[in-house]
Amino acid sequence: MPRSSLADIDCSIAQTLDVVTEWWTLLILRNAFHGMRTFDAFQEHLEISPSVLSARLKKLTDRGILEKRPSSTDGRSHEYRLTRRGLDLYPVLIALKDWGEKWVPNGRGRRMELIEKATGKPIRGAAVLSHDGRPLDPWDVQPTAGPGADDKIRGLMRKASG
Amino acid sequence: MPRSSLADIDCSIAQTLDVVTEWWTLLILRNAFHGMRTFDAFQEHLEISPSVLSARLKKLTDRGILEKRPSSTDGRSHEYRLTRRGLDLYPVLIALKDWGEKWVPNGRGRRMELIEKATGKPIRGAAVLSHDGRPLDPWDVQPTAGPGADDKIRGLMRKASG
Numbered sequence: 656m657p658r659s660s661l662a663d664i665d666c667s668i669a670q671t672l673d674v675v676t677e678w679w680t681l682l683i684l685r686n687a688f689h690g691m692r693t694f695d696a697f698q699e700h701l702e703i704s705p706s707v708l709s710a711r712l713k714k715l716t717d718r719g720i721l722e723k724r725p726s727s728t729d730g731r732s733h734e735y736r737l738t739r740r741g742l743d744l745y746p747v748l749i750a751l752k753d754w755g756e757k758w759v760p761n762g763r764g765r766r767m768e769l770i771e772k773a774t775g776k777p778i779r780g781a782a783v784l785s786h787d788g789r790p791l792d793p794w795d796v797q798p799t800a801g802p803g804a805d806d807k808i809r810g811l812m813r814k815a816s817g
Numbered sequence: 818m819p820r821s822s823l824a825d826i827d828c829s830i831a832q833t834l835d836v837v838t839e840w841w842t843l844l845i846l847r848n849a850f851h852g853m854r855t856f857d858a859f860q861e862h863l864e865i866s867p868s869v870l871s872a873r874l875k876k877l878t879d880r881g882i883l884e885k886r887p888s889s890t891d892g893r894s895h896e897y898r899l900t901r902r903g904l905d906l907y908p909v910l911i912a913l914k915d916w917g918e919k920w921v922p923n924g925r926g927r928r929m930e931l932i933e934k935a936t937g938k939p940i941r942g943a944a945v946l947s948h949d950g951r952p953l954d955p956w957d958v959q960p961t962a963g964p965g966a967d968d969k970i971r972g973l974m975r976k977a978s979g
Contacts, residue, residue: 689960689973700973737955740920745955746912746943754909758902764964767974771947772959779946781908786938788950793899793907797934798851802926811851811862812929 679703679711684741685748687721692734720744750781841865841873846903847910849883854896882906912943 682701691697698708712735715721720741726732749769756765769778782790800812844863853859860870874897877883882903888894911931918927931940944952962974 686973688955691973700969742955743916743919744912746945747909747916749945750906750908750912750943754905757905761965766963766965766967766970768961768963770959770961771953772957774947776948778953778958779948779950781912781943782946783908783911784941784944784952785933785936786941788941788952790946790950791933791940793850793904795934796940797932799930799932801928801930803923803928805928807862808928811848811853 679707680715681748681751683708683711683715684720684737684744687735687737687741688745688748692736693726693732694735697735715741746781753780841869842877843910843913845870845873845877846882846899846906849897849899849903850907850910854898855888855894856897859897877903908943915942 679701683697686697686700691700694705694708694712697703697712698705701708703711712721712723716723716735718740719738721735722738723733723735726734752767752769756767769780770776771778783792783796785791785795798812800809804812841863845859848859848862853862856867856870856874859865859874860867863870865873874883874885878885878897880902881900883897884900885895885897888896914929914931918929931942932938933940945954945958947953947957960974962971966974
């Protein structure tokens with residue numbers, strides 16, 4: 656029978672997708688990385704229905720990616736802040752951005768420039784690095800099963816090396 | 818009215834999500850990066866229904882991420898190979914994997930080890946790099962509107978710097 660959920664697939668990619676795969680979830684995170692914090696700001700900027708936004712923010716809070724806390728400027732309202740777990744999604748967001756700028760451009764130039772504050776220079780973007788920090792291409796890397804691999808992952812790795 | 822598609826959001830992240838957000842799509846790509854090439858191999862490994870798999874492979878082929886061509890071993894069948902455009906999704910996949918291993922571990926150790934072929938050492942993983950290759954954290958980077966930004970992106974950037 657076909658699956659309808661990723662939760663039972665013991666793969667690190669599937670487990671991450673189970674949390675962040677939904678469109679709105681990643682766009683909410685994009686805005687959070689840009690410093691957006693309040694329900695009203697997310698709702699206005701994303702043109703998302705309040706009920707969908709509530710559900711997505713609840714999921715992100717339940718999964719420990721956002722933290723809901725009293726507003727720093729208005730004690731009666733709340734704001735949503737990225738946790739360490741959420742901040743660790745930064746390379747995912749930047750890798751998605753890099754690919755979109757390169758392969759789905761809008762013909763008017765880059766939509767967004769990411770500038771390193773310390774140097775004022777545009778960043779290079781997301782890359783896969785070797786142990787000593789050299790950028791690697793897919794064909795430079797051999798996937799192998801780790802100690803936590805289940806039979807499905809082991810099967811995939813055998814194909815990869817076969 | 819709430820949106821039902823990402824296609825009209827002119828943001829490089831949204832445009833990438835519009836292509837790769839669907840669960841199966843990213844798991845098909847995961848397997849393709851591991852060297853899987855045939856319909857039957859994808860179907861058997863992912864336990865996905867043939868009709869869903871067909872639709873996903875067609876979408877990936879239509880978007881130029883996979884290329885369908887005659888099998889190198891059996892001229893009557895076909896295989897699916899990553900294009901340059903598809904290979905460029907590698908940092909997205911590795912960033913998803915890194916996060917899942919760190920934040921959704923299975924308690925038995927790493928599911929997968931990625932070894933650099935040239936050195937035999939485990940890779941460091943995905944990172945966001947400065948212009949000269951130093952790893953950056955989210956708070957090191959200032960997003961600004963580029964020449965291709967529309968009003969929505971400009972609004973987001975103003976919040977980011979405000």
